[in-house]
Amino acid sequence: MDILISAPQLKESLDSPHPPVLLDVRWTLGAADGKDKYLHGHLPGAVYVDLDTELSAPAVPAEGRHPLPAPQAFAEAARSWGLNDGDTVVVYDHAAGTSAARAWWLLRHAGWKDVRLLDGGLAAWRAAGLPLESGPVQPLPGTADLSWGHMPVVGLSDVSRVADEGTLIDARAPERYRGESEPVDSRAGHIPGARNRPSTDNLAADGTFRSPAELRAAFEALGVRPDRPAAAYCGSGIFASHEVAAMAQAGLSAALYPGSWSQWSSTPDTPVAVGADPGSGSSGSGDPGSSANPPENG
Numbered sequence: 001m002d003i004l005i006s007a008p009q010l011k012e013s014l015d016s017p018h019p020p021v022l023l024d025v026r027w028t029l030g031a032a033d034g035k036d037k038y039l040h041g042h043l044p045g046a047v048y049v050d051l052d053t054e055l056s057a058p059a060v061p062a063e064g065r066h067p068l069p070a071p072q073a074f075a076e077a078a079r080s081w082g083l084n085d086g087d088t089v090v091v092y093d094h095a096a097g098t099s100a101a102r103a104w105w106l107l108r109h110a111g112w113k114d115v116r117l118l119d120g121g122l123a124a125w126r127a128a129g130l131p132l133e134s135g136p137v138q139p140l141p142g143t144a145d146l147s148w149g150h151m152p153v154v155g156l157s158d159v160s161r162v163a164d165e166g167t168l169i170d171a172r173a174p175e176r177y178r179g180e181s182e183p184v185d186s187r188a189g190h191i192p193g194a195r196n197r198p199s200t201d202n203l204a205a206d207g208t209f210r211s212p213a214e215l216r217a218a219f220e221a222l223g224v225r226p227d228r229p230a231a232a233y234c235g236s237g238i239f240a241s242h243e244v245a246a247m248a249q250a251g252l253s254a255a256l257y258p259g260s261w262s263q264w265s266s267t268p269d270t271p272v273a274v275g276a277d278p279g280s281g282s283s284g285s286g287d288p289g290s291s292a293n294p295p296e297n298g
Contacts, residue, residue: 003104003245003249004118005119020090021090021139023090023100024046025100025102026099027238035050039134039135042122043130051099068237079143080142082139082141084143087142087144093122095207096200097118097119097245098199099238100121109149110150117245124206127206156270166230170190170233170234171199171234171242178196178274191271194233195223195278231256232255
């Protein structure tokens with residue numbers, strides 16, 4: 001399944017009689033400058049989407065830092081972006097597609113048929129010499145009819161089963177997986193049995209997705225197979241959406257663990273593994289360590 005659209009393909013679509021709806025989902029963990037960057041320059045006609053308020057419910061420790069939005073709240077947000085039934089939607093962010101993938105996943109979860117990620121994001125659009133515009137875009141409200149529950153999900157109670165019976169992928173940076181640093185959450189380490197594949201590994205040097213064949217080979221090397229369960233998590237369910245998208249591009253299916261490490265680590269007595277090996281883990285508090293770098297893989 002091809003979930004991507006290139007910058008030249010998107011330009012051609014925007015010039016067609018039925019252009020796609022463009023959503024700008026620029027977001028950085030720990031920074032609130034996505035909208036400012038959008039206002040200074042975005043794809044023509046793109047609507048800004050706030051990941052923290054429109055693609056997430058308010059954070060609560062029991063559910064993690066970016067819980068899934070309530071279905072009705074998400075449907076209302078989607079209509080405010082101007083979505084109407086039958087529209088093609090293209091989502092993008094500044095480059096890697098990690099925050100855009102959250103919008104892609106939620107729209108697919110809400111039953112939207114045609115959602116694409118701009119391959120390479122805004123950086124690819126600029127590299128192609130294509131135009132930008134500045135200022136806000138206020139679309140007419142749409143009438144989209146969305147449902148809920150079209151993508152597989154695992155939760156706190158059953159994510160360990162995926163690690164035991166299939167492949168659970170941790171999409172965070174290696175040092176967070178190993179438990180050497182934890183700049184955001186209460187304990188350091190990973191869910192026992194999880195395999196580490198940072199979401200950045202899904203991308204080539206130019207910021208576009210690797211080929212489906214390359215992606216499939218990489219995921220199969222981690223044990224992902226169509227006949228076994230697979231799921232992905234990260235810090236709070238954002239970067240893991242990119243992992244699910246990469247697997248979809250490779251023709252594989254995986255569930256999302258929305259609560260991710262922020263939920264697991266804040267739940268008393270959940271076991272934690274440290275080090276480079278998946279491990280069996282132990283319960284209790286780990287030393288979060290420290291990091292001079294900004295938080296990644298939220």
